[in-house]
Amino acid sequence: xxxxxxxxxxxxxxxxxxxxxxxxxxxxxxxxxxxxxxxxxxxxxxxxxxxxxxxxxxxxxxxxxxxxxxxxxxxxxxxxxxxxxxxxxxxxxxxxxxxxxxxxxxxxxxxxxxxxxxxxxxxxxxxxxxxxxxxxxxxxxxxxxxxxxxxxxxxxxxxxxxxxxxxxxxxxxxxxxxxxxxxxxxxxxxxxxxxxxxxxxxxxxxxxxxxxxxxxxxxxxxxxxxxxxxxxxxxxxxxxxxxxxxxxxxxxxxxxxx
Amino acid sequence: xxxxxxxxxxxxxxxxxxxxxxxxxxxxxxxxxxxxxxxxxxxxxxxxxxxxxxxxxxxxxxxxxx
Numbered sequence: 337x338x339x340x341x342x343x344x345x346x347x348x349x350x351x352x353x354x355x356x357x358x359x360x361x362x363x364x365x366x367x368x369x370x371x372x373x374x375x376x377x378x379x380x381x382x383x384x385x386x387x388x389x390x391x392x393x394x395x396x397x398x399x400x401x402x403x404x405x406x407x408x409x410x411x412x413x414x415x416x417x418x419x420x421x422x423x424x425x426x427x428x429x430x431x432x433x434x435x436x437x438x439x440x441x442x443x444x445x446x447x448x449x450x451x452x453x454x455x456x457x458x459x460x461x462x463x464x465x466x467x468x469x470x471x472x473x474x475x476x477x478x479x480x481x482x483x484x485x486x487x488x489x490x491x492x493x494x495x496x497x498x499x500x501x502x503x504x505x506x507x508x509x510x511x512x513x514x515x516x517x518x519x520x521x522x523x524x525x526x527x528x529x530x531x532x533x534x535x536x537x538x539x540x541x542x543x544x545x546x547x548x549x550x551x552x553x554x555x556x557x558x559x560x561x562x563x564x565x566x567x568x569x570x571x572x573x574x575x576x577x578x579x580x581x582x583x584x585x586x587x588x589x590x591x592x593x594x
Numbered sequence: 595x596x597x598x599x600x601x602x603x604x605x606x607x608x609x610x611x612x613x614x615x616x617x618x619x620x621x622x623x624x625x626x627x628x629x630x631x632x633x634x635x636x637x638x639x640x641x642x643x644x645x646x647x648x649x650x651x652x653x654x655x656x657x658x659x660x
Contacts, residue, residue: 426627543660
């Protein structure tokens with residue numbers, strides 16, 4: 337039976353979603369997307385400064401990918417909704433990652449404004465993937481508001497600190513039927529694998545790949561880790577034990593009789 | 595007359611069109627999104643939009659983000 341990830345009525349082949357920020361050179365992006373095997377790619381919307389020659393990032397994202405604009409820069413639901421509508425009008429499709437942040441130190445999202453924005457945008461036909469601090473009641477509100485998935489952070493954006501919120505994410509995976517996509521803070525492929533072994537539907541990675549010594553190789557590593565983690569989850573890991581349980585038989589030893 | 599461009603007040607001649615504002619600011623239309631009073635304006639329609647007092651224009655583009 338095919339293990340498909342379905343979001344917003346679409347089947348997604350890859351459970352590794354990719355961010356496009358912080359790359360030293362945008363020309364790396366097509367190769368990174370291919371190495372990661374990613375199908376969903378995030379971008380951001382900003383004002384243009386005519387004094388700087390800036391590239392159009394969308395030109396570097398392969399045409400068969402789903403573009404998921406984020407609402408980064410939004411400080412409340414109203415700003416997030418405005419950004420989402422502009423992105424859709426610009427041809428990005430219906431997917432949107434809601435990102436509403438006023439905390440400048442840890443970049444932790446505003447869960448309450450995120451619920452409000454989710455409700456408005458879901459009612460307008462958007463496929464809404466809200467980025468949130470893992471909180472079960474907020475996740476339930478997001479599901480009721482029409483979110484297509486829930487994206488709890490593993491650790492602060494760009495921190496590479498891994499699955500610091502693992503216990504809360506575990507609770508979300510148990511209690512929420514929507515796909516749980518761990519977004520932010522994953523620093524190593526092993527951490528992405530751990531998230532998938534726990535039962536996360538997918539992970540979103542940006543900094544760990546973009547700022548690696550070799551982003552293309554790191555993208556491939558993350559892609560393999562996500563696949564391995566998902567396979568392990570489906571295979572059903574064995575239980576943990578407090579004491580040792582021998583792997584070899586405890587009879588028929590080759591030793592002198594006493 | 596006064597218009598607001600990317601959040602800043604600017605003063606332009608009466609009757610100026612949106613594509614003329616773009617040229618004035620040295621933007622390259624091929625790479626930007628033009629939002630006029632909260633509405634996205636397609637490139638082919640820029641010359642047909644005449645500025646009015648207190649109009650708001652946003653020049654936007656997609657950039658890398660996570």
